[in-house]
Structures are given as C-alpha cells and as structure tokens.
Amino acid sequence: MVKDSYDFSWEDLGNLEIGRPNLGNETSVAVYRLMQFTFKDVLSKELGKEKTSQLFIQAGLVAGREFCRNILNTSLPLNEFIAELTQKLVDLKVGILRVEKAEMDNLKFVLTVSEDLDCSGLPVLGETVCNYDEGFISGIFKEYTGKDFLTKEVDCWATGDRTCRFDVKPV
Ligand SMILES: [Zn+2]
Incomplete structure (x- = not known):
C-alpha cells in the first residue's frame, strides 16, 4: 500500500539538462548498484534484513507509481500499455521485459526481466534480491488499474x- 504521505515528486529529480550539460543524464550500472547495495547493507544492519526488504518494496511502490504517472500513458488499453512499458524499460536501459503468461480478465501475470539493473550477473546467493523491482512493478500496475x-x-x-x-497479481 502506497501511503499518500510520501513527499517524493518527479521534480525532485532535478533538471539534468541544466545540471549536467557535459556529463548528461546517464551513469554506469556499477554506480547504481554501489548505491543500492550499500543502502541495503547499512539498512539491514540497522533494521534487519526483513524490514529492509519491506522498505525496498515500499520505495519501489512509490517509484513505480511516479514512473507510471510521469513516463507512461495510462489511457492506453492494457496490451498497448504493457508494450509502451516494455519499450520505456529498454529506452532507459532498465531491463528487457517479457510477458510470459497473462490472464487479462483477472490481471494475473508472469513477467520476466532480463539484463535487469539490480541483479543480472550477480553471484548465486540462494535467494531472490530484487525487492525494489517487486515494488516497482506493483506500483505501476496499481497506478494503471x-x-x-x-x-x-x-x-x-x-x-x-x-x-x-x-x-504479479491483484491483492
Ligand atoms: Zn532478480
């Protein structure tokens, strides 16, 4: 559940054309992971692993909601909406989304994301780590539906x- 009390808005990301005229709006995946994984490490030590996973899901929900509001066109029918989402995730180099199964009537999906930002190439840890992505996907679907x-x-x-x-399924 995304509370409305979160303060984040898309404008908080700043004006990158003015702010980074030479370096532009891209960085390396290693730098992205460095921030996320060190956040996860520090929060896990402070709050415990379970709570940290919940917080990453929660942050992903807010991110998915705002991504949907600012980047996607929610007036499209579902199949076109997913096609647009797929294209944006490629354009922004987030990952390659595929719909493996879709039950359109009850909004249940199995999605795959390949070459994703958060875990592709990681060593085997024995557990899934993409909590932020779980929230991100839920946030997008919540905003759309x-x-x-x-x-x-x-x-x-x-x-x-x-x-x-x-x-992915409705609660
Ligand atoms: Zn993963």
Whole structure:
C-alpha cells in the first residue's frame, strides 16, 4: 500500500539538462548498484534484513507509481500499455521485459526481466534480491488499474537463473 504521505515528486529529480550539460543524464550500472547495495547493507544492519526488504518494496511502490504517472500513458488499453512499458524499460536501459503468461480478465501475470539493473550477473546467493523491482512493478500496475497488487520474484540471477521472473497479481 502506497501511503499518500510520501513527499517524493518527479521534480525532485532535478533538471539534468541544466545540471549536467557535459556529463548528461546517464551513469554506469556499477554506480547504481554501489548505491543500492550499500543502502541495503547499512539498512539491514540497522533494521534487519526483513524490514529492509519491506522498505525496498515500499520505495519501489512509490517509484513505480511516479514512473507510471510521469513516463507512461495510462489511457492506453492494457496490451498497448504493457508494450509502451516494455519499450520505456529498454529506452532507459532498465531491463528487457517479457510477458510470459497473462490472464487479462483477472490481471494475473508472469513477467520476466532480463539484463535487469539490480541483479543480472550477480553471484548465486540462494535467494531472490530484487525487492525494489517487486515494488516497482506493483506500483505501476496499481497506478494503471487502481487496484493493489502483490508482486513476488520467483527466479533471479541471485538464485542461479538467467532472468528475473515475477508473479504479479491483484491483492
Ligand atoms: Zn532478480
């Protein structure tokens, strides 16, 4: 559940054309992971692993909601909406989304994301690690449908797979 009390808005990302006229709006995946993984480490030590995972899901929900509001066109029918989402995730180099299964009537999906930002290439850790992505996907679907969603990662590079696989369904 995304509370409305979160302060984040898209404008908080700043004006990158003015702010980075020479370096532009891209960075390396290693730098992205360095920030995320050190956040996760520090928060886990302070708050415990379970709480930290919940917080990453929660942050992902806010991010997914704002991504949907600012980047995607929610007036499109579902199949076109997913096609647009897929294209944006490629354009922004987030990952390669595929819909493996779709039950359009009850909004249940199995999605895969390959070459994703968060875990592709990681050593096998024996557990899924893409909590932020779980929230991100739920946030997008919630914003599009108006319903709460639960997204669970079932396969991950960190469990020895070569793609992330997510079960997505309304709560
Ligand atoms: Zn993963």
